[in-house]
Amino acid sequence: MSTSTQSAASIQRLQHKRQTLEDAYSPPANFLEIDVCNPETHGVNKDRYTDYEVRMRTNLPVFRLKESSVRRRYSEFEWLRGELERDSKIVVPKLPGKALRLQLPFRGGGDGRFDDEFIEERRRGLEDFINKVAGHPLAQNEKCLHMFLQEQTVDRGYVPGKVRTT
């Protein structure tokens, strides 16, 4: 149990470089915030759909824009998830539920999938999803993710691939 046989010098703390004040007090290099907010329902009656604002702020060099804001709907999140499952090596987190039952007429009660509560729950699930995905080092350089976050429209005919750090 004793360390008494060791000299003080042999178990002294290892020398380390002093951290520069700049490194200590600059904004951290891992700044990444994505909000999914401002749900809006467009259209009338049967052709209604809800989309959300996906707002991103970051200082990661892999992302071309340090600030971006786009509008995305649930099916586009599903598209992104599918692309990532196929192309990236990560286990892609789950999306909030599809709410198939709520889409049938006269079922589910209330406004179905345009119900405020449902939209809020979905919004939260989408926000968790996109934050998890965008922060994953092995998903960060996928073209589909960058297009999803930073292009105004999602082009499903794009060429899949990886993005190089700028």
Add this chain to the structure above:
Amino acid sequence: FFGLVSQGAEIDIVLDGQESRKTAELKLEDGRKERLPLYYDGETVSGKVNILVKKSGTKLEHQGIKIEFVGQIDLYFDRGNRHEFVSMVRELARPGILTQGVCYGFEFVNVEKPYESYSGANVRLRYYLRVTVVKRLSDLVKEQDICVHTLAQYPDLNSSIKMEVGIEDCLHIEFEYNKSKYHLKDVIVGKIFFLLVRIKIRHMEVQIIRRELAGSGPAALNESETLAKFEIMDGAPVRGESIPIRLFLSGYDLTPSMRDVNKKFSVKYYLNLVLVDEEERRYFKQQEITLFRRAEKRRRPIANSYIEQAIFHHRTAQFGQQQQPTTRAQQQQSQATPPLTTPEDAAAAAISPGRHGDANNSAADSPELESGSTHVSPALPAARSAPGIKDVLGEDDDDNY
């Protein structure tokens, strides 16, 4: 202990000098711990065998009595695979008849004990004495185990381990451990230096892992056990930060490293550095270290050791809260976890899926599975290493906060 009650004779093995001899604890096959007399290589094993005929008046006819000193390796999974690497026999009595109690002395002079006793998950190395009273139908057998320790000299060359590892463009760290060979009561002194931090780290810990490789070829069994987990950092580091490591080995149940013992098994030890990010993704780097058993030094004068003891207790107080040695790995989800790669490694580093991932179809390309519980530490802001307590013996930690 082998059966001896039948057929009316009791066999007892008494070792010389048992009162003054040191003992050591060894785990038996059923998990119980046993205290056994301790011997070293080259030491003579001697003693007496007492045989008592149970019912006075009865005769015990036998075909000879012998005693053996055996060193053997048992591979648990291979039933009946017992390999004796030391086997010596002494004849105690020629065929005859016992009518009363009898005592035989035995001596195995300077007997070789080349390996250390080891009791592991899939393999066991033991030394024992076995007395056999040979009879026509079934022999009477009595065994007495002993424990053997092998001692090693402090190595002449004991370089430090220093390496830069990471994930391209995301996380670069440099880790350093002060030595590559540690004795069982040693202290691991090291540091982790952050070169690039583009992920949100929540905490960092060091683990001691034992890996036992039993058998060879396709039937070989690999068993990993996490012997200790020790949190060294809580909070999110940035570039330029240096986190110290100080890990006392004497608190854990360790054996010396064993390399290819009799070509049957190996026991290796690894330090596992684990970083966990905000999404429960784990990043780890395993590094093999060599452990050896050092001869115990002679006791120092009392005055000095009192001072040294006081300092030691101060140190444990500093780390008392954080140090929670777990002796059993909690085998929960086996997730694919990422090795932090050196720049030379071409393979893509995989990252564990995190809590919401499907643990079954985990990320491809991750060669190592990490056993052990997913450690979730509360995300306390700011606090990093043990808050600026001065090293009693070492340099003052210059916390410039």
